[in-house]
Amino acid sequence: MAIQMTINARDDAQILDNPGYGVPIKIFTTDIDADAIEQLKKVARLQFIHSHVAVMPDVHLGIGATVGSVIPTKNAIIPAAVGVDIGCGMNAVRLGLNASQLPDDLRRIRSDIERKVPVGFALHKQVKAKASTLSPLDKRLNTIIAKHPGLKRMLKNFDQTWQKQLGTLGGGNHFIELCVDEQAQVWVMLHSGSRGLGNCIGTYFIELAKKEAQHRFGHVPDKDLSYFAEGSASFDDYVEAVHWAQDYAYENRREMMQLVLEAIRPHFPPFQLSKEAVNCHHNYVQQEQHFGENVFVTRKGAIRAATDELGIIPGSMGTKSYIVRGKGNPESFCSCSHGAGRKMSRSKAKRLFTPDDLSLQTQGIECRKDGGVVDEIPAAYKDIDQVMANQTDLVEVVHTLKQVLCVKG
Template sequence: MPYEPLNLSTDKPVLSWANHELGSAETKMAKNVASLPFVFKHVSLMPDVHLGKGALVGSVIATKDAIIPAAVGVDIGCGMAAIKTPYTGDQLEGKLKQIRLDLEAVVPTGFNENKESDRQVSNWQGWQQFKTLHPGVKDLETKALRQMGSLGGGNHFLELCLDENNVVWLMLHSGSRHIGNILAQRHIDTAKTLAKMTDTKLPDPDLAHFVQGTEEFNQYWHDLQWAQDYARFNRVVMMTRFKRVVEKHLAGGKPMKPLLEVNCHHNYAEKEVHFGEDVFVTRKGAVRARSEDLGIIPGSMGAKSYIVRGKGNLESYCSCSHGAGRLMSRNLAKKTYTLDDLIEQTQGVECRKDEGVLDEIPGAYKSIEQVMANQADLVEVVATLKQVLCVKG
């Protein structure tokens, strides 16, 4: 399904790839963003679009000479990583539970962190820049070190999957952890303070922004790139540990060479050229999908996920969805579903089946198949994955 322009009477059009009508709060959020004077050409909404803070999750916002910290969000650089292995599903027979326990032992989840940092973590080049970050995080270096290689909570996960040819894939979802969150909050607060001081009229306080050329813009952009790099490397560290665990169980510890590797952000901002102009592109819950770009679009923990190749669709600013998108809030999911529902909906998946992950039940998410059908003009499917093991944050 191609996009549809929404009838919102805004200066800049809003193009939507969603097959559902936006609710009143979602419509207002889309209008607010599209009415900002520095928004470029149009706003694109991906098929998994839903309510966010300031801007809709699943929106792609190109801007000229300005950036909105709250539109990027607080999980800077959140994204996905996947590797295709030379192993087959038959080799997993009887080993899934032990693999899950071993994974939980080497990758901290939730609020947990590593007791100490390993060589891969301490050798990361980004630590040399830590002292140049916002003064409000100067006491967080040790925590950032210990959280590098940790999953976090919410919808972050590690999954062992099989594709249509019974080939084993390793996949994970995580971001920039506590350090990214605090950096984002510090800059969002600064942007809001500036808007008040300059009496800038905004349709929503969360759309406070920095103007290119100012000191505040430069500091945010610097910190944003650092946090995005931290998030990407955090996924690399976890994937290294994940790979070792799987090698131990399936190959007696012998290192394997991945057949394909993907590592992509879906909460970030980048300088790009679109329609012949230099712009800042904020993808809030969206993956870059230029021609030949590889991306990952996960479903919920009981649904399929997809490895995709971008088609370079210009109207979407070369983007696609970042997942199925939530159908209901976490609180509503807990009120709607029971533990029995969770057990039923995650049948055949080696994972936690307790109250702590009830808000992540597959029924709380949109249909990933419908989301994929809506973006056939944005991506092509390279592999369809189904998880057999899931470790939730």
């Protein structure tokens, strides 16, 4: 479905003493609340926004910037728009297995995955990643720490922790799933990011941007939209650090996928992996060309959906997920949604729902059904079918997945 709503942020820009500035906000849904619209307007009024702000169908209010927004900037980057879960994203691979080969009782498989992959705040007892993975990351990180030694004080047992967290899940909405597609083929799908150190990098540079309060492009309507201007030392340092965290997140998912496969292989006959595999970010920034300009594109809860590019759009636990192929829609800056999107806060979900509700809504799925994950109940999320219907101009569905097992942090 095409753009359903366009808002011109210039119409009331004078409220913020910034007359004459404001780009359109192009929204691929009508399911958006007033607070998210006001948050988007603040971003759209920044003088360094290129062309327009694109808003995906899973949009909802975020911290700093709106989740589900795609923000193209010229000569500046907003650290809070990238956020603290830098490089958070998805990894999925199809196995050479049929649903008929799944055991009737999946509890042992879930237990073995949870033993193999630390969840929540846990980390490996020993470093699991190979030296060929760690060495280049370590070298680049040392360069970053030399310029910003305060980062090292933000993470307990710094060197051991970031290395031992490679191949770990984390908490919140991060997950590991076994899924079955429309052809009864089995997939492994997981969702995680840059763990503790990525959080530290995001937090550190967000606060640095607020402290420096660079004003090359004029007034900033919200301290959370503090930015680094290209040409400043902090801009260069942030780009270096955020790219490190994004690479770390990618390697974390790759390492975790190998551990999950090790955990499940004893439960199945020998199988090979399909060439159908995807590893993509949905909280990140990178340079791209759009509408004739080289810009920094920040995707805050959105994935890249360039022409023929594969991506992953997960639903909530208990609903469908999708492997998609991008259509390269220029109005979305070649982007699409990163999931269903929350329709209520975690605290509200905990007030409204009980473990019994969770058990009912995840019937038939091997997963936790206790109060610790009630905030992840499907009813706390938007309808994934409607989210997908709103972005038929952005992606086409390649595979529809339904989970049969879900590991949560």
